Amino acid sequence: MSRVEQVTSAAGSVPASPSITSRQRLTLLLLLSASFTLAVDFSILNVALPRIGSAVGFSLENLQWIATAFALCAAGFTLLFGRVADLFGRRRLFLVGMALLGIGSLAGGLATDPALLLSARVAQGLATAAVTPAALSLLTTSFPEGALRDKVLGLNGALMAAGFTTGAILGGVLTDVLSWRWAFFINVPVAAIVLVLAPTVLAESRPEQRPKLDLPGAITVTLSLLAIVFGLTTAGEQGWADPLAWGPLAAGVVLLVVFWAIEKRVSAPLVPTSILKRRSIGWGNFAGLLAFITETSLVFLLTLYLQKVLGYTPLGAGLSFAVLGAGTVIGGIVAPKIIGKLGNKKTVITGFLVQAAATLPLVLLGSSRASIALLLVATFVGGVANLIAIVGFMVTATSGLPDAEQGMATGLATMSQQVGITMGIPIMSAIATARVHALGGETPATVLSGVTTAIYVNTALCLVAAVLIALFLRPAKQVA
Structure with a gap:
């Protein structure tokens, strides 16, 4: 039995693998906890925005800046911080980012005016841009390239995807039961615990000779x-x-x-242009970009459907995506096993094809609440498939590179993720809105038609991604 088969035949939980050390277990637990917390931050405030605006003094037209300030920094600085992690130390940047997350979250929870709240969201966005590539590069340098790293990246992808769903649910629960301020405060103890444990658990990682920052x-x-x-x-x-x-x-x-x-x-x-010309890097990140564009925008479309067509509350709509979250966790667990059998390229293609097959039936959604059964089944299957594609992308985009370039590679991968999350919603929103306006204005029937039209486009993007990856991706050879 090959080493790949030995590892991928193990149980779904990484810590159960006999090839992982106690220090690696602690490293994995710490880094996954940080990644999950950051993923939750992407969506935890969405359902609370109206209440935050009323409490802090945002006008309706400026409310989107609570989300935009975060997204701008999270996506805009991620490539820079990924390279900074390579040059000045990944653990150091990770710790600085977690400290900034704790400070920003505390300030956000205490904010009483728009300026302080936006400053807190900027701090959280910068923390995300620093911690995400640093944590990912610490993962890839702590686990050797091959089946074990694939499994770790699978868990990381599963928890991050589950974090997006958890954030939507948790934001509604905290806002209804306690206060929107707890959507900020919840990060503070997590950041404090990580900052206490990380210096003793995580080993510093950086090149011996530090080149100049470009x-x-x-x-x-x-x-x-x-x-x-x-x-x-x-x-x-x-x-x-x-x-x-x-x-x-x-x-x-x-x-x-x-x-x-x-x-x-x-x-x-x-970013050396020679790296960008590698098909495993270029097309691997293209796959990640499309994977995040399609799934995050689909969640947006289905949120419109649930609230404006079926009449669900924001909390009810969030809870409806719990099945999707379960699918993403399963997808992250099974993806490394599929990679072990099919290889990176075929895994990515399979993920996109199954995601397309699960997305297309959603055009049959109707105005009856009985349609929720179709939505739950389709989003569960699509969630599994999407995470399989995402893990395949992450393995492809970070393989075949020396440890000294892992921060840059994970920075590129994180940038693809952040930009994909940001791109998907406006693209699908424009398609759905154009259809609604063409039909004469917003009614449940026209919203349903707009959502259905955008779902067709979403399915087509999955198919296009599968075809292009099949034609052009050449994954790097993995280390034996």
Whole structure:
């Protein structure tokens, strides 16, 4: 029996594997706890936004900035911080990020005016941009490339996806039972515990010779990502015709071109162009981008359906996605076993094809509450498939690279994740809204038609991703 078969035939829980040490168990527990907490932060405030706005003094038109301030920083700085982790120490950046998360969360929970609340959300976004690639690179450098790392990445993906769902549910429960402020306060003890344990559990990881930080490249790519994310979030709120949507998007694309030109000329580039030309990196991250675009936007579409067509409350809609969350956990557990049998490329393709097959039946959703059965079954299967694709992407995009470049690789992977989450909702929102307007305005029937139209597009994106990955992805060889 091969080493891959020996590891992938073990039970679904990583700690049960005989090849993992006690220190690795503690490392895994600590890093997964941090990743799960950050994933929860993405969605925990969504259902509480109206109450937060009333309590703190946000006008309705400015309410989206509570989410936008977080998304801008989380996506805009992730590539920079991924490289900073390589250069100055992954554990050090991880600890700084967790401290910033605790401070920002405490400030958010105590906020009584918009300025302090937005500052807290900026701090949480910067913490996410720092901790996520640092934690992921600590995972990939703590576990050797191969089946064991695949299993660890599977658990990480499962818990992060489950965190998005948990955040929606937990946000509703905390807001209804206690206060929206607890959606912030809940992070403080987690951050404190991690900060106490991490220095003794996590080993520092950084190159012996520290190259210069590529400041021109860092500034250019950060400004580019900030512009792109701002344009996408504005498009989701105001529509694609708004100059504040397409203007920043155009500027972001121009800055990306400038960034590419800089990276080809500097001696110590932030992201070497040779890395970006590798098909395992380029197409692996493309797969991750599409995986997050399709699933997060589908959750948005189904939230519209549940609330505006079936009349569910925000908490009821959040609870309806518990089945999806269970599917993502299962997908993260089984994905490494599938990778062991099929390889990275076929795993990603299989994930997208099954996700498309699970998404397409959702066009049959109707105005009767009996449709909830179809929604639950389809989202469960789709959740399993989506996580299989995500774990396949993560393994592909971080394999075949030395430890010294893992922060950069995980920064790229995290950037694909953050931008995908940000892109999906405005794209599908624009499609659904255009259909609603074409039918004469918002009614339950027109919303259902708009959601159905966007679901067709969502399914098509899954199929396109599968075809392109089949044609162009060449995964790097894994270490034996």
